[in-house]
Amino acid sequence: MNNDCIWSQVSKTNLSYKFTLTTIVASMLLVGCGELSNSTNQIVTSKTDAPQMPNIESNNKTPVVSSEKSDSTAKSDKKQSNPSDAPQMPNIESNNKTPVISSEKSDSTAKSDKKQSNPSDAPKNTDKPKDTNKPVNHVIKKPLVDNKPKISATESQKNRIEQALRTGNASFLQKQDISALTTQAIELPKSQLARQQAILASILSDDKNQPLDQTLNIANNAVAYGSIPINTHDVMNNIPLAQSDSGLTMSALSIAHNGRGLMYGRDVLGDIVNENKHLAHRAILANALRWVTSGNAKTNPTAVKIASVHYDAKKAQKFYQTHMNATANIVNCDVFASNNDCWKSVDVIFLGDNAATRPNATQRISEFMQAGKGVVYMASGWWSNRPEDGLKANTLAQGMGLSVDAGNGNYWASGDHLQIKTHRTLKQSLSKADRLSGIVDVLTALNDSNPTTDSTLNANHPWIRTINQTSHYLKVMNEAGKSPFESQDIETLKIWRYLVLLADMYRPSVVYNKVKPTDTATFLTMYVADSWLDYTRQHITALPKGAGDYMPAEAITIPVSQEWETITVTIPQTSGVTLIGRASIPSQPISIQVVSNTANQDNANAKLRVQTSYLRAMGNPFEGYQRPRRPQSHSLPINDQNESVLNSPFGGPLILNYNNATAGSTITLRIKGSAKYAHYDFTQPITDAQINEATTSLQSRKFGWNTFKFTGGDIQQITPYALKSMGNDPRKYVDDIKTFVFESNHIANGYNNITIAPTTKQYCNTLGWDCTGTVHNAPNVQHFIGWIAQCGWLCSGNPTDAFTGVDTGWGWVHELGHNTVQRVLTLSFKSSENGQQIGCMVECDNNHLAGLSMLRKYQLSGGDYNTDNFAHWLIYRQLQQARATGKTGKELRLATEKAIWNGDGYANNGGKRAFAMQQAFAYSRLHLKQAQPDLQGVFEYFKLLNIGNRLVDKLDLTKATAEQKAKYGVGAYNQNNISNIDLNYILTSKIIGHDMKDVYEVYGLPISEQAHRSVAMLNLPIAPVNFYAIAKNRTNHLNEGRWIDKLPVTGALPSYPFPTN
Structure with missing residues (x-):
C-alpha cells in the first residue's frame, strides 16, 4: 500500500488539519486499497506528501495502529460529528515508544460523539512550523493482524463444554450446546453398563456360563x-x-x-x-x-x-x-x-x-x-x-x-x-441390577424435542423414577460435603457433572404455570431442572420467572451481604432444626463457617448442617407444575475448619440442622452472601428497630417467606399468609401464639417447661409424685409451616403444616394436640356389642387439648371460639336416651356405652370429650372444694392426669414394690398392660381422692375388675354422681353452669337446666 492511498483516504474526511488520532485510524482501516494486507510492516510517508499532523511529537517513536477501539472512542461513535465540537488531540509523546492507536474508542471520545460538531469549537494549531529542509519520516506500523487460525464452531463448543464440566459453571455454555451436552452424557452410562453387566454375569455364572x-x-x-x-x-x-x-x-x-x-x-x-x-x-x-x-x-x-x-x-x-x-x-x-x-x-x-x-x-x-x-x-x-x-x-x-x-x-x-x-435367569438378574439404561432413556428423551412415551408421566413412570434415583445420589454427595465438581479432573464423577449442567441449562426457561404431565417435553425438562442439583457451587442458574408461590421473581434483586457477619443462633434442644435469621437469595452463593469451637465450647462436638427451609409438603407437580418439586436445599455439613458454600436457585430461610448439641446454648456462625428478611427472633433480645426492619421487608413482598422464632417453637410461612395472619403488631402476634397455642397445651400436659403452681406442687408432694422430673420434659420444638398441608387443610406432625397462615385459631391447637395428647385421654376400647374399636380416638382425643386452649383463650382474652367443643348438653341427652330404654344394671351400661361411645373419633366427639371435662369439674368440687369450677382447677386436673400417665408408663410393674404401686393406685397390676380407660379411671380416682366407679358406670365405660381391685386397695370413699350443666354453645363460660347433684344410677334423669335445641 502506498502513501498516496493512505492520505487520500484521510483527506476524504474533510477535516483538513483538524482531526483526531482516532479519525486517522478509522480512515486507514476503512481504506479500499487491497494491498494493505500485503504491505510491509512499516509504511514510510513524507511530510511533503501529507497534511500536517496535530501536535504529536514523534521523538523517533512509531505509532502503532490497532484494529481495536478504546472504550472512550467506542462511546463517542454514538454522537453525530460536528467539527466545532471536535476535542483537541491529546498530547501523546512517543519517547521512542510506540503509541497504540486503537479502533476501540475511549470513554471520553465515546461521550463526545453524542455532541454535534461545531467548527468554531475546533482546536487551533498553535505549534511552530518545523524545519522543512529536513525530511521527516512518519513511520506507522500497519494494523496488527491476528494470524492465529480461527477456531471452528465444533472446537469452540468443545471448549465451552469442557470449561463448564471443569468448573460447574453453566454460564460458559450456550443454548445450542444442550444437544451436544446430552449426546456426550448418553455415552457414559452406555459404556459403564457394558462393564457392569460383564462383571456381574461372570460372577453369577459358572465356568460354562450357565447361571x-x-x-x-x-x-x-x-x-x-x-x-x-x-x-x-x-x-x-x-x-x-x-x-x-x-x-x-x-x-x-x-x-x-x-x-x-x-x-x-x-x-x-x-x-x-x-x-x-x-x-x-x-x-x-x-x-x-x-x-x-x-x-x-x-x-x-x-x-x-x-x-x-x-x-x-x-x-x-x-x-x-x-x-x-x-x-x-x-x-x-x-x-x-x-x-x-x-x-x-x-x-x-x-x-x-x-x-x-x-x-x-x-x-x-x-x-x-x-x-x-x-x-x-x-x-x-x-x-x-x-x-x-x-x-x-x-x-x-x-x-x-x-x-x-x-x-x-x-x-x-x-x-x-x-x-x-x-x-432367576441370568438375563433377569442382569436386568434387575441395571440402573444405567434408565439414565440413557431419560437423556434420549431430553434430546428429543417431542419425546413420546407409552404412558403419561407420573410418579411411577420409569423416567421419573430414574430422575429421582439420580437426584438422590446428588443429595447423598452434597450431604457428605461433596460436589461432583470438586476435582479438577473432569473425568471424576463425569456423568453427574453432565446431569447438573443440563439442569442448569433448562432452568432459565422454567415457568411454574401449572404445566401438565401431558406436555411431556416441557414437564420433563422442568422436572430435571428441579432435580439434578448441586448446592455447593458458586454458580447456579436462576429462575427469571421466580419459583411459583415459593419465591417471587423479585427476590433475586434483594442485595446480599458483601462482608462477613457474625450471627448467634439459639439452640433449643440437643438435636433438631432451628432458624438462623438470614435468607438465601436465589442463585446467590452463601459462604458459611462455624466460629471456632473455642467460642462454642458448649457445642464442641455438635454436628452442624445448613439448609434452606424446613418443609414436609411441597405439593404434587403431577397435578399441575406450579412450584419447584423440592424447593428446600440439601442439608450441607458445616464446621470451623473450612468455609462451606450453599447456593440455591430457589432461595429460602436459612435453617441450622444440629445434632449432639447442648440444649439452651448458642452457636456462633460467620456468614457472607445472605440477606436479611422478615424474621423475628424472640429467643434473644429484639429491638423495635429490628422489628420495624423485618416488618418493612415483609411489606415489600420481595422475599417469599416470613419466620418467627420463640421458646418452644418456630413459624415459617409464605409472605401473603403472614401479612394476613400477623396484623400490625409482631410482638402481640408471637405472644398470643406462645400463650394460647403452646403454653395452654403444655400446662394441660403437665410439661415441666411451665412453672408448676405452688398448690399443685404441694399436692404432688402429698401424692408422692415427681411432677417436675425429666420424664415431664416438653417435647421437641414444634415447627409450624404456613404454605401447603401434608394432609387436609391443616396436618399434624412436626412440622405441622397448613394451607393457611399460623394463628391462634382452632386448626393449629387441634394439630398440636395430635402431637402431644397422652394415652390417658385416648378413651378407646373394644365395643361390648361387636368387638370393634370405639370411643374417643384420633380426631377426638387431641381435641381435649384444643378445647382447653380455647377455654384459656376466652378466660384470658375474651375471645370466645369453638364454643361447643365440650358438648355437656349432648352427653347428658345421651344419658337420658339410655335411661329411657328402661334397662338397668349391666344392660343399662351397655345401652349407655352404645349411646355415647359408639363410632370412631369423628362420631359424637363433642359429647365424648364432655366426659373428661366433667371429671375435671368433679376434681374442682370434691378435691378443691369449689362451688363452681374455674380455669385453674380444670387445668390442674388435666395436668395431674397427664403427669400420672407418664409416671405409670415409666414404672416397671414387674419389679415395682407395693408402696410404689400404691402411689398411683395400680396395686393389682404386675405387668405394664393397663388399658387406657382403666388408667383414666385409676388416676382420676387417685387424683380426686374418691373411687369414681359409679361415675364411670353411669357413663357406660367397661372398667375391668382388675382396675376396680386396684382402686379398692386405696380405700377411698365412693364419689357421688354429679353433673355440671353448661348451656349449649357456652362451653367456655364456666361461671354460667349449674350443678345437677346426685344423679340416680338407674331410672329417669332430671331435665337439663338449659335449652338444648
Whole structure:
C-alpha cells in the first residue's frame, strides 16, 4: 500500500488539519486499497506528501495502529460529528515508544460523539512550523493482524463444554450446546453398563456360563443377629450383587475409585464357614472373591495374601482353601496404620464393623481401592449402623463408594424382604441390577424435542423414577460435603457433572404455570431442572420467572451481604432444626463457617448442617407444575475448619440442622452472601428497630417467606399468609401464639417447661409424685409451616403444616394436640356389642387439648371460639336416651356405652370429650372444694392426669414394690398392660381422692375388675354422681353452669337446666 492511498483516504474526511488520532485510524482501516494486507510492516510517508499532523511529537517513536477501539472512542461513535465540537488531540509523546492507536474508542471520545460538531469549537494549531529542509519520516506500523487460525464452531463448543464440566459453571455454555451436552452424557452410562453387566454375569455364572443358583436367605429367622440393607446410589460404580425378591440389596459390588469392593449386609462368609449355611450361594461368593482378588471371576488364584481389620481372617482363609481351592496367606499387617506400607503387598483386605473406629477409616479404604486392592466388608448384624454406635457400617461402606442408612437395619424387616427364593435367569438378574439404561432413556428423551412415551408421566413412570434415583445420589454427595465438581479432573464423577449442567441449562426457561404431565417435553425438562442439583457451587442458574408461590421473581434483586457477619443462633434442644435469621437469595452463593469451637465450647462436638427451609409438603407437580418439586436445599455439613458454600436457585430461610448439641446454648456462625428478611427472633433480645426492619421487608413482598422464632417453637410461612395472619403488631402476634397455642397445651400436659403452681406442687408432694422430673420434659420444638398441608387443610406432625397462615385459631391447637395428647385421654376400647374399636380416638382425643386452649383463650382474652367443643348438653341427652330404654344394671351400661361411645373419633366427639371435662369439674368440687369450677382447677386436673400417665408408663410393674404401686393406685397390676380407660379411671380416682366407679358406670365405660381391685386397695370413699350443666354453645363460660347433684344410677334423669335445641 502506498502513501498516496493512505492520505487520500484521510483527506476524504474533510477535516483538513483538524482531526483526531482516532479519525486517522478509522480512515486507514476503512481504506479500499487491497494491498494493505500485503504491505510491509512499516509504511514510510513524507511530510511533503501529507497534511500536517496535530501536535504529536514523534521523538523517533512509531505509532502503532490497532484494529481495536478504546472504550472512550467506542462511546463517542454514538454522537453525530460536528467539527466545532471536535476535542483537541491529546498530547501523546512517543519517547521512542510506540503509541497504540486503537479502533476501540475511549470513554471520553465515546461521550463526545453524542455532541454535534461545531467548527468554531475546533482546536487551533498553535505549534511552530518545523524545519522543512529536513525530511521527516512518519513511520506507522500497519494494523496488527491476528494470524492465529480461527477456531471452528465444533472446537469452540468443545471448549465451552469442557470449561463448564471443569468448573460447574453453566454460564460458559450456550443454548445450542444442550444437544451436544446430552449426546456426550448418553455415552457414559452406555459404556459403564457394558462393564457392569460383564462383571456381574461372570460372577453369577459358572465356568460354562450357565447361571448359578442365586437362592439366599438372611431373614432374621434364618440367621442369627439379622442384617443391614445396602444403598447402591452411585449407579455408575455400584452393582447390586444379591437383591431380595422385593428389591432390597443384600450384597453389592463396587468399582469406585477404579477399585474392587464387595460388601454383604451380614457375615455370609462366616455363616458358610462356621455354620454351613447358604449352600447355594457359595459358588457366587467364590466367584465374587475371585473377582475381588484379581479382577477375574473365572480365574482361580493359586496364592492370595489377605489382611484383616477387626475381622477374623481365619474365616476368609478357610473359605479360600475349602471353597476356592486356593491358598490364602494371612499377612500380619496393620493396614490402617499411616506409618507402614506393608498393605501394599496384600491382595485383599477384610473388614469388620469395628474397623470404622480407626482414624480416617473412610479415606483409608478409598486409598486401598485406588491402589487396586480388593476390599471386603462383612457386616455383623442389624445393629451395625446404629447412630449410638457411630454409624460404623456407613463409615466403611462410604470408603468403598457405597452407603448404609442409619438405624436398626433389617431388624423389623419381614422374611420376604430378605431372601431370594424365586428362580432367576441370568438375563433377569442382569436386568434387575441395571440402573444405567434408565439414565440413557431419560437423556434420549431430553434430546428429543417431542419425546413420546407409552404412558403419561407420573410418579411411577420409569423416567421419573430414574430422575429421582439420580437426584438422590446428588443429595447423598452434597450431604457428605461433596460436589461432583470438586476435582479438577473432569473425568471424576463425569456423568453427574453432565446431569447438573443440563439442569442448569433448562432452568432459565422454567415457568411454574401449572404445566401438565401431558406436555411431556416441557414437564420433563422442568422436572430435571428441579432435580439434578448441586448446592455447593458458586454458580447456579436462576429462575427469571421466580419459583411459583415459593419465591417471587423479585427476590433475586434483594442485595446480599458483601462482608462477613457474625450471627448467634439459639439452640433449643440437643438435636433438631432451628432458624438462623438470614435468607438465601436465589442463585446467590452463601459462604458459611462455624466460629471456632473455642467460642462454642458448649457445642464442641455438635454436628452442624445448613439448609434452606424446613418443609414436609411441597405439593404434587403431577397435578399441575406450579412450584419447584423440592424447593428446600440439601442439608450441607458445616464446621470451623473450612468455609462451606450453599447456593440455591430457589432461595429460602436459612435453617441450622444440629445434632449432639447442648440444649439452651448458642452457636456462633460467620456468614457472607445472605440477606436479611422478615424474621423475628424472640429467643434473644429484639429491638423495635429490628422489628420495624423485618416488618418493612415483609411489606415489600420481595422475599417469599416470613419466620418467627420463640421458646418452644418456630413459624415459617409464605409472605401473603403472614401479612394476613400477623396484623400490625409482631410482638402481640408471637405472644398470643406462645400463650394460647403452646403454653395452654403444655400446662394441660403437665410439661415441666411451665412453672408448676405452688398448690399443685404441694399436692404432688402429698401424692408422692415427681411432677417436675425429666420424664415431664416438653417435647421437641414444634415447627409450624404456613404454605401447603401434608394432609387436609391443616396436618399434624412436626412440622405441622397448613394451607393457611399460623394463628391462634382452632386448626393449629387441634394439630398440636395430635402431637402431644397422652394415652390417658385416648378413651378407646373394644365395643361390648361387636368387638370393634370405639370411643374417643384420633380426631377426638387431641381435641381435649384444643378445647382447653380455647377455654384459656376466652378466660384470658375474651375471645370466645369453638364454643361447643365440650358438648355437656349432648352427653347428658345421651344419658337420658339410655335411661329411657328402661334397662338397668349391666344392660343399662351397655345401652349407655352404645349411646355415647359408639363410632370412631369423628362420631359424637363433642359429647365424648364432655366426659373428661366433667371429671375435671368433679376434681374442682370434691378435691378443691369449689362451688363452681374455674380455669385453674380444670387445668390442674388435666395436668395431674397427664403427669400420672407418664409416671405409670415409666414404672416397671414387674419389679415395682407395693408402696410404689400404691402411689398411683395400680396395686393389682404386675405387668405394664393397663388399658387406657382403666388408667383414666385409676388416676382420676387417685387424683380426686374418691373411687369414681359409679361415675364411670353411669357413663357406660367397661372398667375391668382388675382396675376396680386396684382402686379398692386405696380405700377411698365412693364419689357421688354429679353433673355440671353448661348451656349449649357456652362451653367456655364456666361461671354460667349449674350443678345437677346426685344423679340416680338407674331410672329417669332430671331435665337439663338449659335449652338444648
